[in-house]
Amino acid sequence: MSTWLRNNRLVALAALAFTLVTVAVALVFFYAPLDADGLNQKIFYFHVGIALTAYACFGWGGWKALRVLWKRDDNADLESYVAIHQGVIFGALTLVTGSIWARYRWGHWWEWHEDQLVLFLVLFLFYAAYFMLRFSVPPGPRRANLSAVYALFGVALVPVSILAIRLSERFIHPVAFDRHGPNMSGSQFFTFCVSWAAMLALAATLYHVELAGKRIDVRLRELREALR
Amino acid sequence: MYLADVGALARKDLLLELRARDTLPAMLLFVLSTLVVFHFALPGNSSELAATGLLWVAIVFTALLGLARAFAAEREQGVFDGLVLAPSDRSAIWLGKALSVLAFLGLAELVALPAFALFFSPVDGPMILGVVLADLGIAAVGTLLAAMAAASRARELLLPLIFLPLAIPIIIGGVGTSVTDDPARYVWFLVLYDALFAIICWASFEYVVTE
Numbered sequence: 001m002s003t004w005l006r007n008n009r010l011v012a013l014a015a016l017a018f019t020l021v022t023v024a025v026a027l028v029f030f031y032a033p034l035d036a037d038g039l040n041q042k043i044f045y046f047h048v049g050i051a052l053t054a055y056a057c058f059g060w061g062g063w064k065a066l067r068v069l070w071k072r073d074d075n076a077d078l079e080s081y082v083a084i085h086q087g088v089i090f091g092a093l094t095l096v097t098g099s100i101w102a103r104y105r106w107g108h109w110w111e112w113h114e115d116q117l118v119l120f121l122v123l124f125l126f127y128a129a130y131f132m133l134r135f136s137v138p139p140g141p142r143r144a145n146l147s148a149v150y151a152l153f154g155v156a157l158v159p160v161s162i163l164a165i166r167l168s169e170r171f172i173h174p175v176a177f178d179r180h181g182p183n184m185s186g187s188q189f190f191t192f193c194v195s196w197a198a199m200l201a202l203a204a205t206l207y208h209v210e211l212a213g214k215r216i217d218v219r220l221r222e223l224r225e226a227l228r
Numbered sequence: 229m230y231l232a233d234v235g236a237l238a239r240k241d242l243l244l245e246l247r248a249r250d251t252l253p254a255m256l257l258f259v260l261s262t263l264v265v266f267h268f269a270l271p272g273n274s275s276e277l278a279a280t281g282l283l284w285v286a287i288v289f290t291a292l293l294g295l296a297r298a299f300a301a302e303r304e305q306g307v308f309d310g311l312v313l314a315p316s317d318r319s320a321i322w323l324g325k326a327l328s329v330l331a332f333l334g335l336a337e338l339v340a341l342p343a344f345a346l347f348f349s350p351v352d353g354p355m356i357l358g359v360v361l362a363d364l365g366i367a368a369v370g371t372l373l374a375a376m377a378a379a380s381r382a383r384e385l386l387l388p389l390i391f392l393p394l395a396i397p398i399i400i401g402g403v404g405t406s407v408t409d410d411p412a413r414y415v416w417f418l419v420l421y422d423a424l425f426a427i428i429c430w431a432s433f434e435y436v437v438t439e
Contacts, residue, residue: 069432129389129390129393133386138381141439145439146376161397
């Protein structure tokens with residue numbers, strides 16, 4: 001069993017992600033109680049889980065970027081790129097789910113009141129530019145360095161933007177806006193934890209799948225060069 | 229020693245500008261044209277606050293104009309390799325360039341702020357402090373990003389894309405100092421931003437110019 005696990009780590013991870021996502025969907029719809037917000041509140045279990053997963057991806061990408069600069073780790077460049085790619089995908093999903101939630105809560109598809117959504121818009125723009133930067137520099141150590149420095153800027157930008165967006169509320173919306181619903185009950189919190197774990201497992205699976213594909217790409221290019 | 233290097237590099241840029249007059253006249257003309265455009269872009273009954281907000285847009289875009297040219301001379305004449313090979317700390321290149329960018333931006337604002345006061349609404353103390361602090365942040369972050377953009381194929385096209393998301397906190401801090409009754413909070417925020425990003429830029433510039 002343990003050798004099988006070691007050899008088929010990706011399959012095992014994918015199976016775990018699939019199970020967790022299925023369990024999370026079942027828990028969200030059949031177990032977690034409805035609260036004052038009604039059915040609309042169900043998207044929250046996914047929205048918050050996806051958002052936290054996107055942060056985790058950006059953080060992981062930043063950590064790998066640090067390894068590029070600090071340890072001169074050759075694999076870390078590709079890992080950092082793939083992590084940020086997954087972060088951008090989950091960030092876009094955060095924007096979509098947040099937008100759906102805003103539509104049913106306030107009747108608009110976009111809501112500047114919602115700090116988290118605005119923050120993700122800024123981060124989405126920032127990391128989208130990461131790809132522009134990366135793809136306009138020829139592959140090599142220079143590109144690894146530039147991407148890594150930019151990814152580290154992203155890690156600093158997250159807390160600074162959280163602070164800035166909170167400060168901007170004061171002149172953009174003078175009226176205090178209370179967006180906190182009722183606190184989570186035990187069963188709701190359990191459901192939330194399961195769906196968050198499901199999203200993390202899903203992100204980890206996608207990360208490893210993409211990484212494996214990218215590595216095969218690199219290997220293929222090396223072989224082609226060798227044959228030439 | 230370090231400061232002497234920084235001073236020499238900044239003086240080189242200022243001398244180049246004094247002789248060629250490439251960047252500064254363009255920035256001055258651009259910021260004035262922008263203010264005139266804003267006059268026509270704002271409907272007659274909009275508030276003075278809207279004009280103040282647009283002043284910040286003008287400042288950021290003028291800075292972008294200057295930053296896009298910041299490393300033009302180095303790139304065209306192949307000076308970068310010489311600078312990197314020189315026996316001094318690489319961060320001195322960043323600091324020298326950031327100082328000259330700061331000087332250009334400051335000179336452009338010496339014209340822009342009185343023009344804004346003349347065309348739109350008076351400028352007060354907290355706003356000037358906000359502009360100075362924002363300039364420090366723009367020069368620090370912008371210089372590093374300009375060096376990154378200079379290393380890429382897209383160059384001038386790339387700089388606004390990577391700079392604007394990082395400039396959003398500066399805009400929030402700057403607008404906060406100029407339109408609210410309680411500017412202290414925003415001044416401190418700008419100080420925090422400048423210090424944090426200056427340290428990151430200072431530490432990471434070496435990796436941007438070397439392999």
